[in-house]
Structure formats: structure tokens, C-alpha cells
Amino acid sequence: MSERNGAHEDEWRPLRRRVYELLDPSIHTFWDRVVHTALIALVLVNVAAVVLESVPSIEARYARLFMVVEVVSLVAFTVEYLLRLWTAVEEIPLTERSPWAARLAWARSPAALVDLLAILPFYLLLFEPTDLRVFALLRLVRFFKLVRYSSGLASLVEAIYVERHALLASLLILGGLVLTMATLMHLAERAAQPDRYGTIPDAMWWAVVTLTTVGYGDVVPITPLGKIIAGLTAMMGFTLLALPIGIIATSFAEVIHRREFVVTWTMVARVPIFGGLGASDIADVMQLLDSRTARKGEVIARRGEKADAIYFIVSGTVEVELVDGETIRLRDGDFFGEIAILTGHARNATVRACGETQLLVLEAHDLERLMNRVPEIGRRIRAVAHARAPDRVKAGDAPHERLAEPPETA
DSSP: HHHHHHHHHHHTTTHHHHHHHHTTOOSSSSHHHHHHHHHHHHHHHHHHHHHHHHHHHHHHHHHHHHHHHHHHHHHHHHHHHHHHHHHHHGGGGTTSSOOOHHHHHHHHHHHHHHHHHHHHHHHHHSSOOOHHHHHHHHHHHHHHHHHGGOHHHHHHHHHHHHTTTHHHHHHHHHHHHHHHHHHHHHHHHTTOOOOSSSHHHHHHHHHHHHHHTTOSSSSOOSSSHHHHHHHHHHHHHHHHHHHHHHHHHHHHHHHHHHHHHHOOOOOOOOHHHHHHHOHHHHHHHHTTTTEEOTTTTOEEOOSBBBBEEEEEEEESOEEEEEETTTHHHHHHHTOOHHHHHHHHHOOEEEEEEEEEEEEEEEEEHHHHHHHHHHHHHHHHHHHHHHHHHHSSSOOTTTOOOHHSOOOOOO
């Protein structure tokens, strides 16, 4: 039975892989953008519909339109969720698990839970009628689906996660200060205002409002000692609130700065030379790669320059202009720049992007580290270099000994 299930999974793998790539926001081909843009637009329309429905006159006038939007959204988001669940086995960290174990692991991820909550309220409403206002509130969860597609929102979530320990420490300090100042204010004001400061929990409301510098003015001290404590509390609030804000701002700036260079599992797996590697090997490869997006007409490598990197094409097309005037095109999955690095000579071709092209970049000094860390990659790169060398290396460019060695066989 298990062999039959495995054969069935393999039969659908090409289609499943393509669907996975269409839904993966790290891939930037034309149809990927179409799918992502459509889903983003649908989320924004849903949020706008929920907000406008809260206005009675608008809701009464466009009730049918709002219902159409909800039905279309429900169908689209349900299909999206089921497709993501089906293609979860293509996610590199989960490929070593059984199909159902991989899908279960994906279903427990934060992004999957948001996707589920985006459709669950409607189906619950079919079985258990409830307050429609609660249903509308749950529909706003769909807004958080944008985290998957928005680099800004994703960066903020990542920044908070990276600094979670520092933020927790700041919150503990702030909580301790709230408790301390509330206790002091309780002792100072309980006789004068027993209805407002008679207990420490009552005084904690004042401490929170004062430390956050909101100052509603609904609860204020009237004794001299109480006013001194309030002044100290307000001044400490400025200092302590700056801690988490500064932590998040600094981390957010760092994440935004490096987000363009984030390499994802899917980007690496799309390059055939990395295909078939296990999750641990791909994790090693990811540590050495950067990503880069080249615009149409941009020169990526220039003839005569010193070779500084090897490039792997994730999506797009590049044109290679050789010394003899011949031009060739390389597409998704191809790589270039390895000959100059392996021979130790200057580049003998100019490479420019034919359109927007997503690249993975491996610095020259990291190539040997990669070959040593993942020997299979070294064998594959040498094999391609040997096949290309007669046509790419011109007279006087004697191959480096690493290139001259016959490629190893598996």
C-alpha cells in the first residue's frame, strides 16, 4: 500500500512542484506575480468590505455585492489553503518526512493557521449560527495573510522574533516597575482616595497609564507624596518605553537592509545543480549564497574583469556575449562565471540580463568551501566546466589544475 501511495505521489510531482512555485512569494516569474497580485488584491478587497459593511447605509445598499465578494473570497482562499496543504511536501525542510507528516507540520505553522482562520469562520457559521459582528471581526484575520507577500510586514515579524528575548526582558522590567510604582502609590494615596487607590490592582491602572505617558487624568494623586511618586513614574516611563521601541527599530532596519539578499529554500531548489540534495546539504549551500535581482539590460559580468563570483539563475534570462561575437542565452536553472573562477583568469564574456532576472550569487572565495562542504556540487560544477571549457576558454587561457582534473564520478 505504501509503495502504491509513493508511486501516486511521484506521478503528480511535476504539477505539484509548479503549483508550489506559483504560491511561493520568493519566486518572481510573470505568472507567480499574477497569482500573488491577485491574492493580495483579494485580501485588500475583503478588508475594505468588512470596514464598509459596518456602515448601515452602505451595507443596506450593497448587501448583494458584499455577499458576492465573500463567496468569491471564500472559494479562492479555500482553494489556496488546500493547494498549499497539498504542495507542503515540496517545502525543502519537510521533504525528508512522509507526505502526511510534512502536511501536518505545515498545517501547524503560523502562516497556515492564519490561512485556516481566514476561511474557518464561514464554515463554522454554517453549523453554529453566531453573532455576525464576531464573524466580521474574524474575517479581518485575512489581513494578516499579507505578511506572506509584504516584505515590510514580514520584516517587522522577523525583527520582533529575532529580538524576542530582549523584548521579553524589557517587558519584564516594565511589568516590575508597574507593580512597584502601583504599590508605592497605594501606600501613599489609599487613605485619601480609597475608591481609586484602595488596592494595588486599582493603583496598577494608574501606573500603566502614567508609565505609558498617556495620562487620561481619570485617576490622579492629591497628596504631596503621591505627586512626587507620580512625577518619578512619568519620567521613568519615557526611559523604559524607549527600550522596546529602540530594540524593534534597530532590528527592523537591519532586517530591511538584508531582506533583498535573503536566500530561500525554494530559490535554491529551483536550480537543477542543487537538485536532489538533502535538506542538510541545502542548508549548507544557503549559508554561502546571496540573492540579487538584475534589471533588463543590466551588465552582470563584463569581459576582461576579474572573476569575483559564480551566478545561478533562479528565474529570467541572460545573454552571454563571447569573444568571437557569438551570443548564447541562459535561462532558469543555468549558471555562469565558473570557468573564470576555476581557471583563475579574467572573464572572457559579457553577460547582461534580457529582462528582470533573479540570481543566486556565490562569491569566488566561497566556491571552494562549497565544493569541500558539499562534494556532489563540486563534481557537478566541474563536469559542466569541462563540457564548456573547449568553447569558452580561448587561446592562451590555460585551465587551472582544478579544472584540468577529470571530473569525479559518483
